[in-house]
Amino acid sequence: MSDRRLYVSFKIAEICNLVCDYCYFFFLGDESYKEHPKLISAATVEAVGQFLGEGARDLGINTVAVAMHGGEPLLVGKKRFTDFCEILERTVNPHTRLAIALQTNGVLLDEEWLRICGRFKIRVGISLDGPKPVNDRSRIDRKGRGSYDKIVRGIRKAQQAAADGVIEPPGALIVIRPDTSAREIYRHVVHDLGLKRLDFMLPKDNWDSHSPEFTRFLEGYSLDLLNCWLEDDDPTVNIRSIKQMFAPFLTDVALDVRTNYLADMTEAICIRSNGDVCPDDTLPAVDSTFCTTGFNVHSATLGDFYQAPFWSDIRQTVLRPPEECTKCEWMGVCGGGEIVTRFSKARKFDNPTIYCTRNKLLYGRIREYVLKYIDAAVITERLERSRKLMFGLPAAVPGTNTSAGAPALAVDAA
Numbered sequence: 001m002s003d004r005r006l007y008v009s010f011k012i013a014e015i016c017n018l019v020c021d022y023c024y025f026f027f028l029g030d031e032s033y034k035e036h037p038k039l040i041s042a043a044t045v046e047a048v049g050q051f052l053g054e055g056a057r058d059l060g061i062n063t064v065a066v067a068m069h070g071g072e073p074l075l076v077g078k079k080r081f082t083d084f085c086e087i088l089e090r091t092v093n094p095h096t097r098l099a100i101a102l103q104t105n106g107v108l109l110d111e112e113w114l115r116i117c118g119r120f121k122i123r124v125g126i127s128l129d130g131p132k133p134v135n136d137r138s139r140i141d142r143k144g145r146g147s148y149d150k151i152v153r154g155i156r157k158a159q160q161a162a163a164d165g166v167i168e169p170p171g172a173l174i175v176i177r178p179d180t181s182a183r184e185i186y187r188h189v190v191h192d193l194g195l196k197r198l199d200f201m202l203p204k205d206n207w208d209s210h211s212p213e214f215t216r217f218l219e220g221y222s223l224d225l226l227n228c229w230l231e232d233d234d235p236t237v238n239i240r241s242i243k244q245m246f247a248p249f250l251t252d253v254a255l256d257v258r259t260n261y262l263a264d265m266t267e268a269i270c271i272r273s274n275g276d277v278c279p280d281d282t283l284p285a286v287d288s289t290f291c292t293t294g295f296n297v298h299s300a301t302l303g304d305f306y307q308a309p310f311w312s313d314i315r316q317t318v319l320r321p322p323e324e325c326t327k328c329e330w331m332g333v334c335g336g337g338e339i340v341t342r343f344s345k346a347r348k349f350d351n352p353t354i355y356c357t358r359n360k361l362l363y364g365r366i367r368e369y370v371l372k373y374i375d376a377a378v379i380t381e382r383l384e385r386s387r388k389l390m391f392g393l394p395a396a397v398p399g400t401n402t403s404a405g406a407p408a409l410a411v412d413a414a
């Protein structure tokens with residue numbers, strides 16, 4: 001907590017050169033992008049820089065991590081993108097550490113873009129769904145053409161730039177699609193494409209929008225993915241969200257990791273191309289309160305923004321788990337799950353995540369794995385301390401509510 005970070009999803013382009021049908025930004029109910037500039041202006045970026053830099057100074061935030069996001073951020077063009085980075089460096093750096101990242105679909109990536117990324121020490125993440133037949137099912141352009149070949153060309157250029165020392169090795173963000181194989185996708189991305197820093201994104205669905213069949217599919221998929229990673233046994237491969245799930249089992253530092261995880265959920269904000277500020281950019285899809293907050297970088301400070309009433313609701317949601325979770329043995333590490341996936345119109349956030357069964361499966365498998373290396377009593381003590389630290393709840397009896405969601409594990413990765 002001493003290294004307080006603010007994560008900013010910065011929508012510098014609210015248009016895209018692809019039309020992926022599952023995109024939460026354009027196709028899951030929030031249509032505010034229609035009212036916003038397609039590309040952000042330099043004046044708004046200047047105001048964003050001041051908002052973040054001065055806000056970080058006033059609130060004691062040590063790092064501002066800005067992800068250049070969209071839509072497709074590269075659509076702003078190279079000159080404008082360079083200007084934006086210069087503005088952010090000039091306005092944020094005097095007050096706090098600035099770390100810029102880029103999340104792109106990779107279609108437009110070329111050597112010049114990568115030199116720009118190198119100049120500003122930008123970490124590059126590229127989105128793709130898997131092998132060509134999987135990727136080109138949904139990641140298509142406006143004419144219905146698949147994007148795989150262009151994405152892979154961008155990946156190869158980014159890898160060459162990394163080999164030349166221009167940028168860090170690129171990462172990959174994979175959206176999990178129905179009727180796909182975790183193993184096939186893991187092998188393709190890690191072994192065929194050579195990407196080692198990756199994450200698999202679960203749909204940002206909630207109890208009103210999710211498909212029960214797909215949610216069930218994701219349970220087996222996630223377990224397959226975890227087992228595949230364990231079998232690979234390659235410490236240079238980092239699946240971010242799964243690695244985070246190991247942390248509470250492995251070290252007492254995980255208590256801090258867990259605390260920071262909860263803080264992250266309240267310290268992730270989104271800035272739109274018109275300068276509007278809202279919490280985490282997945283929340284507007286569930287409730288318009290989180291979209292039209294009334295705060296804009298041209299007229300408000302970061303401190304003002306954090307005084308908004310919805311923050312106390314979000315903090316309460318993060319810190320107070322749903323009733324169903326209070327007796328769960330994984331509560332100290334899961335905490336009820338990602339808040340957007342807890343939402344229903346009837347009960348707001350007072351539900352376990354739609355991925356509850358999946359989480360139980362993964363935590364069960366992780367405990368089984370680490371038990372080969374760490375004494376069971378140590379793990380139990382860590383999990384209970386994590387529970388008490390976060391929620392002050394009494395201990396749950398291990399195994400009391402995992403049986404329904406945790407069938408015998410098929411693969412032993414030892």
Ligand code: SF4
Pocket residue numbers: 324325328329330331332334335336337352353355356357359360
């Ligand atoms: S695993 Fe399910 S019941 Fe347990 S804390 Fe997470 S969401 Fe709640």
